[in-house]
Amino acid sequence: TQLLEQSPQFLSIQEGENLTVYCNSSSVFSSLQWYRQEPGEGPVLLVTVVTGGEVKKLKRLTFQFGDARKDSSLHITAAQPGDTGLYLCAGAKDTGFQKLVFGTGTRLLVSP
């Protein structure tokens, strides 16, 4: 089983702080996705990164795919209470089947 480990597991911060979430694996992935999940709902895709070293920005969120395509990070600048949720990374292997391996998740709480 390919594992994607996320750190930290839980993060509680004040509004306006910056944070980084990490997603690490010993396996190489053809692409990596980040999802956000709110309580009582299913995960919703934030971004897909496909090229080693790729950086994508989504407003205050910055996503990076590692050069070796084994790891990724999510950086949030000036966090807001609306950023609260469970962040999941998911890696894909280019096997012809769209199977994703999900990380263990990082639960973020941003307090006003």
Place this chain on the structure above:
Amino acid sequence: NAGVTQTPKFRILKIGQSMTLQCTQDMNHNYMYWYRQDPGMGLKLIYYSVGAGITDKGEVPNGYNVSRSTTEDFPLRLELAAPSQTSVYFCASSYSAGQKRSYEQYFGPGTRLTVT
């Protein structure tokens, strides 16, 4: 479009009972998936389907069965419920055509199942 819908939202089962979790998508996606999510464990793939009439096991298929008679529907069957099946179940779908392969999966709102 409603996207991916799941019913019921909540269910409590006694050990040994059976039930079917329903999943329907209206996006004409060919791929569909069932996951379970346990606290601190991320999402584990139970079964998946690449099209009507084709299903296959995922990472944790024991105790479950699926069928895919139409593109839209992908029900998950629990035959003899066990406490270990207490979890939140998510159905998802995605689309792939030839070399155009998007790994984005669209998720339903989930079914919270408790087996006691």
